[in-house]
Amino acid sequence: MQESTLRTNFALNTTIGEIVAADYRTAKVFENNGIDFCCGGKVALSAICQEKGINPDTLLREIETIKNEHIDRSQNYTSWELPFLVDYIVNTHHAYLKENDEQIASYARKIAGVHGAHHPEVIEIATIFEKIATDMAAHLLEEEEVFFPAIKRAYAERKTGNAPSQEDCNVIKESLAKLGREHEEIGDAIHTIRHLAKGYALPEDACNTFMITYQKLKEFEDDLHKHVHLENNILFPKASQL
Ligand SMILES: [Fe+2]
Ligand SMILES: [Fe+2]
Incomplete structure (x- = not known):
């Protein structure tokens, strides 16, 4: 088998999540092609191309082009040490949610009240967002108070050549399953909102x-x-x- 064919087969069997994890810039390619790379990231490239009727060669070329551009270490998330990645997530994404959740919920409630009669979808959007905001608050708390500290402790133990405590191992194992499920639920909810809002196209x-x-x-x-x-x-x- 030729080297290029081997490479293509490897890329086609790789999941969307793995491709984006290796290089976040490829997320743009998936976004442009309407492919979900986070919650639905466990699907192989070949399968998603078939599902969406996309030519895999075109997609692979777009991915290759983006990967050949110079990458800064500040965007190379996979190369970061775990505690730094954890702090980054808390200081950027968790901070964004804490600053914006309540404001977006109140905007959504407001347009539901004013425009709900002519655009019933905004009532549904407000209800779904309210639930996202509530669920998200509990989710962030669990990550920051339970899961992330256990990761940092276990990482520190490994770094000094010791085994992490059984308690931390259990916490990590249980949290991985629970938080993963919650990501799927929240991801599905925001996709429903996008669908109801027709891709956020504004009515006249x-x-x-x-x-x-x-x-x-x-x-x-x-x-x-x-x-x-x-x-x-x-x-x-x-x-x-x-
Ligand atoms: Fe998080
Ligand atoms: Fe999370």
Whole structure:
């Protein structure tokens, strides 16, 4: 078998999550092609191409082009040490959620009240977002108070050549399963919102608050994709090896 064929087969059997974990810039290619790389990242490239009717060669070429561009270490998340990755997630993505969740929920409630009669989808969007915000608060708390500290302790033990405590191993194992499930639920909920909002296309009678709400929801979704990607595809596999 020729070397190029081997390479192609390898890439086609690789999952979307693995490709993005190896180089986050490839996320743009998947986004542009309407492919979910975080919550739905466990699917092989060949399977998703078949499902979406995309030519795999074109997609591979786009991925190769982006990968050949120079990459800065500040974007090379896989190369970071676990404690640094954990702090990065908390200081960027968790901070974003804590600053924005309540504001977006209140915008969504407002447009539901004003525009709900003509656009019933915004009532549903407000209800779903409310649940996301509540679930997310509990999710972040568990990561910051339970899961991440256990990862840091286990990492420190490994670093000095010792085995992590049984208690931390149990916490990591249980959290991985539970948090992974929650990522899927939250991911599904935000996809439902995108679907209801027709990809955040504004109706003709949209007011400023309507526009800001959709902009914020889109921003929320983008932030969530990156956040869940860093956890599902980089942090979780590394944590499970501790
Ligand atoms: Fe998180
Ligand atoms: Fe999470």
